[in-house]
Amino acid sequence: MGELEEVVEATGADLETAIRKGLAILEVGRDDVQIEVLEESSRGVFGIGARDARVRLTLKPQPQVVALPAEAVAVEPLPEEDLEPLEPEDDEEAETARAVLLELLEYMGVENARVEARRAEADGDDEGPAPLLLEVTAPKDDLVGPQGETLDALQRITRLIVGREQESWTQLLVDVNGYRLRRRQSLQKLALRLAKQAVDTGRTVVLEPMPPDERRIVHLALRDHPDVSTESIGEGARRKVTIIPR
Structure with missing residues (x-):
């Protein structure tokens, strides 16, 4: 499929069939869309006046997954x-x-x-x-x-x-x-930049998995931020930080 459509309308013999058709067109799951019922299905009388159900599916804003820098960038050491x-x-x-x-x-x-x-x-x-x-x-x-x-x-x-x-x-x-000092300051700067990105786009930003000490740096960097909150998701080595616009 080419560029992903954000809104589709679909019809079916009943609501469930119409929804499944719309999800197939978008190639997403039910949790990824908002569903609006435009018209209920009707059997009519002796087949006269029968009509299909019609729904509109709108993609929810998708989280932005951000890759971490492979190494710490060169920055001034911490005070x-x-x-x-x-x-x-x-x-x-x-x-x-x-x-x-x-x-x-x-x-x-x-x-x-x-x-x-x-x-x-x-x-x-x-x-x-x-x-x-x-x-x-x-x-x-x-x-x-x-x-x-x-x-x-x-x-x-x-x-x-x-x-x-x-x-x-x-x-x-x-x-x-001084690797960890440079890395810490690099992650602090990254956290602030991604917080602005989350606020500007209105979309949650998801970082790649990080070890606990680096996740903690991001959480602390944004702990008092007025416009975003942070949350860790996932399990074990796949645990990652999300930056959520308020």
């Missing part, structure tokens, strides 16, 4: 005020995490890497200590991987080992050469 320096000797968890990550990097053959421990700024709604951020400075960005997959794996392993040694779950983030 230093977002992070507070941390002296490892004043924080047993930080000292343990830093030592674990350095040992993992050594096993991976990463030379001349430095690891600094900081406390990331906690969100106003969070309770407990701010997340621990381990910042790795390394000669290459090989530790990041496609869309941060290698970095995410390194973070999971570090978190598991630190949690086992501390005998408690650890809110811990690992960054390499």
